[in-house]
Amino acid sequence: MKFQLTGREKSELFGEAIVTIIVMLLLNMSIFLIIDQLIDTNPGIENGIFQIKMSLSFGPQHIQFWSWGWAFNLLMLIGDAFVLYWRLIRRYRQMQLRHVIVELHYIASGHFDHRIPFTLSGQMQRVVESVNALVDSTITSLEEERAIERSKDELVTNVSHDIRTPLTSIIGYLGLIEDQQYQSKEDLLKYTHTAFLKSKQMKSLVDDLFEYTKVRQTDAKLETVQIDLNAMLEQLGASFELEASKKGMKITVNVGAAPLMFDADPEKLARVFNNLVSNALKYGHGGKNIHLSAKKVSNREVEVVVANDGEPIPQSDLRQIFERFYRVEGSRSKETGGTGLGLAIALGIVELHHGYIYASSDEQITKFIMHFPIKHSDTLKAPENVVQA
Numbered sequence: 001m002k003f004q005l006t007g008r009e010k011s012e013l014f015g016e017a018i019v020t021i022i023v024m025l026l027l028n029m030s031i032f033l034i035i036d037q038l039i040d041t042n043p044g045i046e047n048g049i050f051q052i053k054m055s056l057s058f059g060p061q062h063i064q065f066w067s068w069g070w071a072f073n074l075l076m077l078i079g080d081a082f083v084l085y086w087r088l089i090r091r092y093r094q095m096q097l098r099h100v101i102v103e104l105h106y107i108a109s110g111h112f113d114h115r116i117p118f119t120l121s122g123q124m125q126r127v128v129e130s131v132n133a134l135v136d137s138t139i140t141s142l143e144e145e146r147a148i149e150r151s152k153d154e155l156v157t158n159v160s161h162d163i164r165t166p167l168t169s170i171i172g173y174l175g176l177i178e179d180q181q182y183q184s185k186e187d188l189l190k191y192t193h194t195a196f197l198k199s200k201q202m203k204s205l206v207d208d209l210f211e212y213t214k215v216r217q218t219d220a221k222l223e224t225v226q227i228d229l230n231a232m233l234e235q236l237g238a239s240f241e242l243e244a245s246k247k248g249m250k251i252t253v254n255v256g257a258a259p260l261m262f263d264a265d266p267e268k269l270a271r272v273f274n275n276l277v278s279n280a281l282k283y284g285h286g287g288k289n290i291h292l293s294a295k296k297v298s299n300r301e302v303e304v305v306v307a308n309d310g311e312p313i314p315q316s317d318l319r320q321i322f323e324r325f326y327r328v329e330g331s332r333s334k335e336t337g338g339t340g341l342g343l344a345i346a347l348g349i350v351e352l353h354h355g356y357i358y359a360s361s362d363e364q365i366t367k368f369i370m371h372f373p374i375k376h377s378d379t380l381k382a383p384e385n386v387v388q389a
Contacts, residue, residue: 003118009095013088020087024080032072096124104131112139162205166198173198208341211271215348222265222352224376229262229302230255233292236273240281244290247281249308254293262302263376268349275342276306276368284310284366297371300378304370313361321359322347356382 005013103116115132119125173191175181182188214220237253244251273292280290287310294304313321322343346368350357355372373380 001118003096003099003120005092005095013091013095016091017084017088020084021080024083028073028076028080031076035072093124096120100124100127100131107135112142159205159209163202166201169198170195170202205341208345212341212345212348215268215345215352220352222268222376224263224265226261227264227266227269228259229264229294229304230258230260232266232269233273233294233304236270236277237292240277240290243281249281249284249288249290251277251290251292254291256295260294260296260302262372262374264353264372265349268352272346272349272370273304273306275346279342280306280308280310280366284308286310296374300374301380302372302374304372305367307365307367309365312363313359313366315361318359318361322357354379356380358382 099118100116103114107114112135115135116128118128120128173195177188177191182191233253233255237251240251277290277292280287284290287308289309291305291307293307294302297303347357350370350372353372354376355370357368357370360367360369371380371382
């Protein structure tokens with residue numbers, strides 16, 4: 001809305017105008033009287049002014065000044081008008097600034113949803129826009145800080161939950177052994193074996209948590225080298241071939257014969273592919289095939305796809321599967337063997353490579369699609385139609 005003065009401020013502005021006019025008129029009269037007295041006491045000046053007046057004429061009718069006083073008063077009135085305008089504008093700007101300061105104090109007192117509502121003219125409007133933009137950025141920063149705090153709290157809660165469950169089992173079984181609450185050597189071996197499995201489960205969680213925190217650090221760096229993506233996927237398929245056959249699944253690698261080179265950290269990239277293939281083996285219930293493929297989609301971009309024909313991921317879960325500790329089965333059970341960090345780690349590593357990852361799923365196939373820049377100095381932006389975390 002347009003800025004408007006209050007009734008009191010209009011009165012102040014009117015009073016300012018009256019005072020300025022009175023002061024200027026008194027000043028004009030004083031100067032006029034001083035000059036008039038000076039002329040009366042000096043015949044030479046008076047004669048010079050008369051000669052100048054007689055030599056000056058204006059317009060086709062040759063109009064002449066009646067006296068020097070008329071010219072003086074006209075000039076003084078023009079000067080007075082400029083002074084009056086300057087004083088009123090200056091006062092008006094001060095009132096606008098006072099309103100801006102009041103609004104700032106109101107916002108600073110905790111009303112962060114408030115913005116300066118009025119529009120001003122000239123440079124003052126830029127001040128208003130800058131203040132509103134500053135408040136918006138401050139609110140955004142506060143919300144991000146709160147989100148980070150909530151995220152940290154959730155991380156601690158989830159880690160505590162996931163560690164406490166196997167730790168309770170370890171303590172329980174070791175307690176039975178400590179109290180000699182076993183009937184035979186077989187019972188003893190069963191207790192120690194269960195404690196060993198739970199210990200491995202805890203180690204897996206700690207390792208994944210450590211990897212997750214590393215890739216999510218703002219100063220995390222990659223050891224990038226030129227790698228052949230086709231050769232890497234061929235090696236990956238061969239390494240999982242035996243495990244896949246035990247589950248009745250087949251791994252197919254579809255890549256070109258020529259090397260597909262791009263900048264990447266091979267160790268971290270292998271972690272991404274291992275996580276995705278491991279997930280396909282664990283959660284691709286009913287599936288018979290895992291497909292790995294790679295291709296160059298432009299002069300600056302490559303695409304990698306890890307797909308399986310197992311049980312589809314519900315559409316409502318596609319946006320959340322890359323969140324840490326999120327599991328599609330909707331529980332914190334470890335029966336499937338997952339920590340819920342694998343896809344979050346994959347997302348972090350892909351983003352470190354300046355690429356993006358997303359998933360699609362239907363009754364026929366589930367795909368995890370990754371795009372990487374060929375040169376690490378480039379950064380890829382996901383299309384708007386891509387469903388991301």
